[in-house]
Amino acid sequence: MIRKIVIAAAVTGLCTAQPTAQYRHTPHPFKQLKQELATPNAYRNAAGAPGHRYYQQQADYVMRIALDDERQRISGSASIVYTNRSPDPLTYLWLQLDQNIRRPSSEAQLTATSTIDELSTPRALKRTFSALRFEGGFALTKVTDGNDQPLHYAVVGTMMRIDLPQPLREGAAYTLQIDWEYAINDRSAIGGRSGYEYFEEEDNYIYTIAQFFPRMCVYNDVEGWQNKAFLGDGEFALPFGNYKVQITVPSDHVVAATGELTNARQVLTPTQRERWETARQSDQPVFIVTAEEAAANEQQKATDTKTWEFEAQNVRDFAFACSRKFIWDAQGVDQSDNTIMAMSFYPKEGNPLWERYSTRLVAHTLKTYSKFTFDYPYPVAISVHTKRIGMEYPMICFNGGRPNSDGTYSERVKYWMQTVIIHEVGHNYFPMIVNSDERQWTWMDEGLNTFLQYLTEQEWERGYPSMRGPAHLIVDYMKGDKSTIAPIMTNSESILQFGNNAYGKPATALNILRETILGRELFDFAFKTYAQRWMFKHPTPADFFRTMEDASGIDLDWFWRGWFFTNDHCDIALNAVKWFQINTRDPSTEKAFQQQIDERQPKNISELRNRTAIEQTANEANPLLDDRYTGKDPYAVTEAEKAAYSDLKASLSEEELQLLEDRHHFYQMDFTNEGGLVMPLILNITFADESDTLIRIPAEIWRRNPERVSKVFIFQQPVDSVALDPFLETADCDMRNNYWPRRTIPSRFDLFEERSRP
Amino acid sequence: MATTHRYAITIAEMAYDAPKNRIEVSLKVAAHDFEQLLAQVLHRPVHLEEQPDSSKAEHLISTYCEKYLSTHFKLSSGGFPTRFHYLGRELTPHESLYFYFSFSGIHNPKQVTVFSDVMTSLSRDQQNRIHYTYGGVTKSATLSAAQNKATLSFD
Numbered sequence: 001m002i003r004k005i006v007i008a009a010a011v012t013g014l015c016t017a018q019p020t021a022q023y024r025h026t027p028h029p030f031k032q033l034k035q036e037l038a039t040p041n042a043y044r045n046a047a048g049a050p051g052h053r054y055y056q057q058q059a060d061y062v063m064r065i066a067l068d069d070e071r072q073r074i075s076g077s078a079s080i081v082y083t084n085r086s087p088d089p090l091t092y093l094w095l096q097l098d099q100n101i102r103r104p105s106s107e108a109q110l111t112a113t114s115t116i117d118e119l120s121t122p123r124a125l126k127r128t129f130s131a132l133r134f135e136g137g138f139a140l141t142k143v144t145d146g147n148d149q150p151l152h153y154a155v156v157g158t159m160m161r162i163d164l165p166q167p168l169r170e171g172a173a174y175t176l177q178i179d180w181e182y183a184i185n186d187r188s189a190i191g192g193r194s195g196y197e198y199f200e201e202e203d204n205y206i207y208t209i210a211q212f213f214p215r216m217c218v219y220n221d222v223e224g225w226q227n228k229a230f231l232g233d234g235e236f237a238l239p240f241g242n243y244k245v246q247i248t249v250p251s252d253h254v255v256a257a258t259g260e261l262t263n264a265r266q267v268l269t270p271t272q273r274e275r276w277e278t279a280r281q282s283d284q285p286v287f288i289v290t291a292e293e294a295a296a297n298e299q300q301k302a303t304d305t306k307t308w309e310f311e312a313q314n315v316r317d318f319a320f321a322c323s324r325k326f327i328w329d330a331q332g333v334d335q336s337d338n339t340i341m342a343m344s345f346y347p348k349e350g351n352p353l354w355e356r357y358s359t360r361l362v363a364h365t366l367k368t369y370s371k372f373t374f375d376y377p378y379p380v381a382i383s384v385h386t387k388r389i390g391m392e393y394p395m396i397c398f399n400g401g402r403p404n405s406d407g408t409y410s411e412r413v414k415y416w417m418q419t420v421i422i423h424e425v426g427h428n429y430f431p432m433i434v435n436s437d438e439r440q441w442t443w444m445d446e447g448l449n450t451f452l453q454y455l456t457e458q459e460w461e462r463g464y465p466s467m468r469g470p471a472h473l474i475v476d477y478m479k480g481d482k483s484t485i486a487p488i489m490t491n492s493e494s495i496l497q498f499g500n501n502a503y504g505k506p507a508t509a510l511n512i513l514r515e516t517i518l519g520r521e522l523f524d525f526a527f528k529t530y531a532q533r534w535m536f537k538h539p540t541p542a543d544f545f546r547t548m549e550d551a552s553g554i555d556l557d558w559f560w561r562g563w564f565f566t567n568d569h570c571d572i573a574l575n576a577v578k579w580f581q582i583n584t585r586d587p588s589t590e591k592a593f594q595q596q597i598d599e600r601q602p603k604n605i606s607e608l609r610n611r612t613a614i615e616q617t618a619n620e621a622n623p624l625l626d627d628r629y630t631g632k633d634p635y636a637v638t639e640a641e642k643a644a645y646s647d648l649k650a651s652l653s654e655e656e657l658q659l660l661e662d663r664h665h666f667y668q669m670d671f672t673n674e675g676g677l678v679m680p681l682i683l684n685i686t687f688a689d690e691s692d693t694l695i696r697i698p699a700e701i702w703r704r705n706p707e708r709v710s711k712v713f714i715f716q717q718p719v720d721s722v723a724l725d726p727f728l729e730t731a732d733c734d735m736r737n738n739y740w741p742r743r744t745i746p747s748r749f750d751l752f753e754e755r756s757r758p
Numbered sequence: 759m760a761t762t763h764r765y766a767i768t769i770a771e772m773a774y775d776a777p778k779n780r781i782e783v784s785l786k787v788a789a790h791d792f793e794q795l796l797a798q799v800l801h802r803p804v805h806l807e808e809q810p811d812s813s814k815a816e817h818l819i820s821t822y823c824e825k826y827l828s829t830h831f832k833l834s835s836g837g838f839p840t841r842f843h844y845l846g847r848e849l850t851p852h853e854s855l856y857f858y859f860s861f862s863g864i865h866n867p868k869q870v871t872v873f874s875d876v877m878t879s880l881s882r883d884q885q886n887r888i889h890y891t892y893g894g895v896t897k898s899a900t901l902s903a904a905q906n907k908a909t910l911s912f913d
Binding site: 115118121410411413467480483747 | 767769771773782783784786789798805807845846848849850851852853856858860878879881882885887894896898900903
């Protein structure tokens with residue numbers, strides 16, 4: 001119902017001071033993130049870029065590896081050159097021995113919790129015993145300096161400290177020589193990011209080998225040595241360097257690895273080398289090893305060996321896969337400065353999915369991610385198929401998604417396989433090149449990668465059923481029980497609901513930044529700035545937060561605080577909409593208006609009936625009973641009123657007179673923040689003439705009072721309805737309080753019941 | 759890494775329908791997890807979307823779902839039991855499996871006790887979140903293996 005705004009003769013500016021109330025949400029949502037982030041310094045500056053004293057270490061590896069296909073063991077010999085570019089003299093070096101997690105006495109195994117219920121299935125029992133019986137872990141047979149002089153070392157769980165005879169000073173390099181061996185784990189039996197898959201009927205293996213050598217830890221200005229134990233969830237922090245690796249395998253194995261194959265003449269046939277060249281020029285996959293050739297190859301077992309040699313520049317890790325079962329296809333992906341070989345290695349069990357999609361997905365992922373970050377700087381990008389996994393390494397990843405044995409597959413399996421490949425290939429960018437500390441912050445690579453994965457999926461197939469990205473998909477998680485929701489800024493090992501916390505929520509946050517807070521153009525510019533600033537370097541969360549603000553020009557502290565540091569959710573309610581027009585003070589206009597209003601009011605039943613039932617009252621029969629009050633028309637304009645109006649007009653200025661003439665419609669809308677997260681107010685207003693308009697109000701509207709705000713909107717015509725967040729942009733967890741007039745929103749049950757009617 | 763689905767949460771949205779005097783429920787579970795349960799019972803891997811609607815396998819699965827839900831999700835009102843009616847299930851491409859069922863004969867919709875130990879046999883960390891809407895107001899609770907019952911009251 002419309003109400004009138006009475007403007008006083010002397011129009012005074014309205015200014016009510018807001019009371020400084022104690023808000024429910026502390027600290028204040030708009031408090032700047034000064035105390036939560038490390039102070040900018042010479043290593044990482046206030047703009048979020050590497051500072052003028054930024055340094056990082058380098059670790060170069062020359063390795064000889066032998067794979068024992070009979071006993072499923074790896075033995076290796078490495079020469080590691082570690083360069084200290086920090087200003088700090090180092091008296092010891094730390095390395096990671098990740099295979100040690102497989103020892104039954106490892107911290108990861110000791111601290112795993114279990115109940116009898118959980119173990120009461122054959123599968124769980126088998127897995128438990130397999131893990132207990134497996135003799136995993138590195139056996140170190142040599143730890144010396146470059147001159148074969150033994151070095152003192154201490155193994156601390158999954159870490160190893162090597163004590164240096166002299167401190168290693170700034171700019172100096174030190175050579176370590178380490179020999180080791182270990183047993184490869186059966187991934188079906190005890191899991192693992194690497195290991196083997198055994199095909200029992202054929203007695204054949206697919207080896208997907210990673211974390212297979214002692215790897216240098218990161219030493220930097222933020223953590224000192226990142227030597228936090230490998231417990232299974234927090235992944236890896238690794239320095240960049242150059243690798244030269246020789247891998248000796250049975251001569252009938254096909255090997256896929258990080259880097260460029262430097263001895264193709266020794267290990268590939270002339271036909272294969274020719275096909276390689278054809279593939280390089282082709283924008284569709286070309287077989288280097290066909291399905292028929294692989295089928296023939298997997299029938300026998302070679303007893304002699306071949307050594308494959310690979311070189312990789314500026315990578316943080318090295319992984320490889322080998323099998324006599326591999327089909328191998330490839331295509332070239334052209335960029336302005338180089339051509340990348342996108343390749344896939346898969347057993348026949350992966351078909352028809354793998355030959356149709358894998359290499360094409362690799363190519364598509366490279367093109368899309370490069371658009372948003374930087375050109376892919378490496379020579380190859382590989383997708384390897386083995387069962388039940390998605391795991392990433394520089395230039396190579398291991399991916400699951402297998403059809404049924406008869407070649408059929410469900411839609412879910414297909415989309416799962418495609419999502420995994422996009423995601424794992426995408427990891428080349430985050431964290432292989434933008435090399436964040438995964439042990440500390442899972443979200444910095446998983447969240448950013450999942451976000452780009454979403455954009456890539458949408459460009460792959462229209463209507464791709466992405467599970468993460470759009471704001472409304474995170475609602476179920478965010479409105480859950482708060483005791484099971486940790487903020488995104490939580491250490492990797494302590495996260496609850498890992499997938500939602502470290503993958504889904506940060507990916508959604510970035511999508512909201514892109515679609516709503518910054519808009520696509522500003523976001524894409526800022527995100528690319530971040531990627532290019534920290535390419536081949538080690539960023540921290542503060543560097544990301546600062547760069548996005550610095551490059552976009554939008555203060556995002558409230559956004560980072562709410563989305564990354566709390567477990568608040570978004571639920572903004574449109575509580576009231578009140579309609580006003582200016583009172584003209586002209587009695588003829590206002591009295592006519594009042595008459596309209598009065599006529600719409602309900603009348604009591606007696607009055608209505610009496611209008612016809614009482615034909616004539618005593619007063620109507622006898623005019624002598626009339627006086628000045630009888631029969632008075634309440635809506636007639638009196639002379640006195642007209643005079644008062646003229647006097648008023650005479651007392652007003654030109655401007656004030658104009659105000660009285662104004663016929664605009666004023667709407668005061670009251671909003672409350674029910675969920676805790678302050679978010680922009682996005683309003684779709686529909687008018688009486690069926691036109692509509694979209695109004696976007698930045699979140700700063702909440703900066704004085706984060707719990708309730710009101711705003712008056714002025715329109716030319718009356719409003720029919722208002723919808724808050726009409727395009728599902730803010731992850732609002734309760735849409736029932738978003739509409740005026742209130743709408744009945746059918747439940748899923750209602751919709752399903754409708755559909756199920758015969 | 760991509761595979762992280764230790765997704766041990768189900769969400770039940772319940773609403774009271776006054777004209778029909780029943781409480782309508784949609785229960786969201788992780789499709790993959792429920793398939794594990796089915797596989798244990800049927801002793802073979804199960805892919806929910808691969809059962810043609812009229813086949814024997816589909817009938818078996820449908821019957822099992824109904825039995826499982828009626829056993830593991832119970833609702834009483836004002837101290838009185840209610841009648842369980844299974845409506846069906848729906849699989850989304852987002853890996854979510856929705857079950858639809860209702861409870862009739864609601865003695866007092868303002869006081870409802872829910873028992874749920876859905877999926878707790880798979881994982882001790884399983885959490886079952888319930889939301890009950892009555893008269894436009896929603897109340898919620900989280901159930902688990904340790905705490906598998908909750909009463910939601912309105913004044």
